[in-house]
Amino acid sequence: MTLAEIFSSLFPEGHSVTVEDGLVGGHGPLGAKRLHVVGLDGNTALGVDGAIRLAAKVLAVIREAPGAPILVAVDSDSQRMSRRDELLGLNEYLAHLAKALLLADRLGHPTVGLLYGHSAAGAFIATALATRVLAALPGAHPSVMDLPSVARVTKLPLDTLREMAKSTPVFAPGLDNMVATGAVHAVLDPAAPLGPQIEALIAALPEGDIRDRLGAERGGRPVAQAIAARIAGG
Template identity: 40%
Template sequence: MNADAALSAPPVSSTERLIDALFDQASISRAGPLVTGTGTLDGQAIAILATAERAQIGADLALAMARNVLDVMREAPGRPILIVVDNSGHRLGRWDELMGNNGYLAHLSTCLYLARRRGHRVIGLVNELAVSAGFMALGMATDACYAMPEAEVRVMALNAMSRVTKVPLDRLTELCATSPVLGPGVANFIRVGALRGIWSGDLSAHLREALAEMPGERDTRRELGLERGGRTLARDIAAQVRAGV
């Protein structure tokens, strides 16, 4: 590598370091905030789709990620996909709004759903930050999503929630102490069943265990939320809706 290339190369992100820690070997490439490639664990190839540096998910990035998922389905049918989530949510800008960024995010989620239906085990891992649509379109679109111990997860910050709902911030903070549905943070998302668990220590062992789990025919997050006391009504209400009660 010449001096000019070395100076222009971005510093290694925490996402890339995490990928190195997860796999026996990993071959990845980075284009801006998008990190893609293939990792090997115990001889098994796993597709890697990740974002770095708390990226904002714009229409262009969402489309590139969806393209990667489609490529994996075409070129490596059935290969597991690991999604390393590190984003600041959907990008807010005139261009993205004019392009219909919500449609691109929906397309990305649909591609991940199709991959799961075609037998790809899709696992999410929140590295540093997962916010709003960036979490729902990636972490929530997986068979199972986990988080690193220091990760931060939220759909909406409490101060923003206060502005939208007109509920005083102090009152929202008080409600979050007893209702994990309202509160940001990994602990609350685990209680409601959105996150399966926390990965610490031997990361390869955690990945190995997640890969070994057989995906169910249906979403079990409502059951997890009930077992953990975070969502006590969601399972039964959903069952009543499906039954037409």
């Protein structure tokens, strides 16, 4: 689905969401509430300028609409790997955006990610994975790191990594693997209205981060939950 199709399904009564320079912002009605939307469109790389503008949008919602739900729509490239962005401290800007979303969650704003295209690396972590739950549409293609990049870092042959990815979802790219690890909470039905599906996710938001539990239940992260429990228990 394109972003326009998503918003037509999500806001059949109309909305004020716009896209400028690949950055999404605005709101629309969702039941009796107003759903605020931020995000990235058009496979846009996330650099320092985009990260600070998206963080400002999130902080504005916190100030002006206490408790309002926030949808983070994501179709992005990875972080913008330019010399300028790196020299300006891109990692800190991405962390600021992620912390803005985590602050919203802590202050009672339901935060839901909606992955409808590509996303990878720092851009994926600072947007989609910084929400309380992450939903996706069929055809989305997320990755923390693509396999050619993993090959360069680990010095393992690409063919070896492709074979490993068939049985090890925790580092493998693709929607099915992200579902198996618990990173993606649910895959939505594009043939049905999206509004009720997003409302249902908000109504059933879990207490805290349950991605390790989902990963254990789905077989994609078989030991993360047990290790986290041991650490938490001292």
